Amino acid sequence: QVQLVESGGGLAQAGGSLRLSCGTSARTFSSYSMGWFRQAPGKEREFVAAISRGGRIYYKDSVKGRFTISRDNAKNTAYLQMNSLKPEDTAVYYCAADQDSFPVSSDWHHYDYWGQGTQVTVSS
Numbered sequence: 001q002v003q004l005v006e007s008g009g010g011l012a013q014a015g016g017s018l019r020l021s022c023g024t025s026a027r028t029f030s031s032y033s034m035g036w037f038r039q040a041p042g043k044e045r046e047f048v049a050a051i052s053r054g055g056r057i058y059y060k061d062s063v064k065g066r067f068t069i070s071r072d073n074a075k076n077t078a079y080l081q082m083n084s085l086k087p088e089d090t091a092v093y094y095c096a097a098d099q100d101s102f103p104v105s106s107d108w109h110h111y112d113y114w115g116q117g118t119q120v121t122v123s124s
Contacts, residue, residue, distance in 0.1 A: 006095050009119050019081050026076065035097075036049045037111075047107075051071050060106075088122075089122050092119050098111045
């Protein structure tokens with residue numbers, strides 16, 4: 001069982017920045033592709049970004065140029081740097097680990113392990 005723990009959410013003003021972290025004690029962290037998803041009240045969970053085992057990166061169109069996903073396998077941690085935040089980015093953000101998809105999947109159903117979620121609120 002892989003446990004993922006997110007941190008770094010909070011309140012930001014529009015145009016501001018936040019950095020989310022997703023850590024795990026799993027020794028096999030490097031064997032998972034990692035994704036970030038978000039869910040706003042009353043909306044479906046949606047893909048934000050993903051990074052493959054080899055470092056290939058994919059983004060939701062609306063966050064391209066503003067968000068940066070990365071991973072540090074030595075620290076068993078994935079990150080989501082969020083800049084130029086907008087009120088529409090407000091949601092609970094989840095990190096997830098996928099052991100099977102190649103290189104990555106944007107479909108949350110394919111992910112095997114999930115963090116508890118962290119709230120991101122952007123005020124206008």
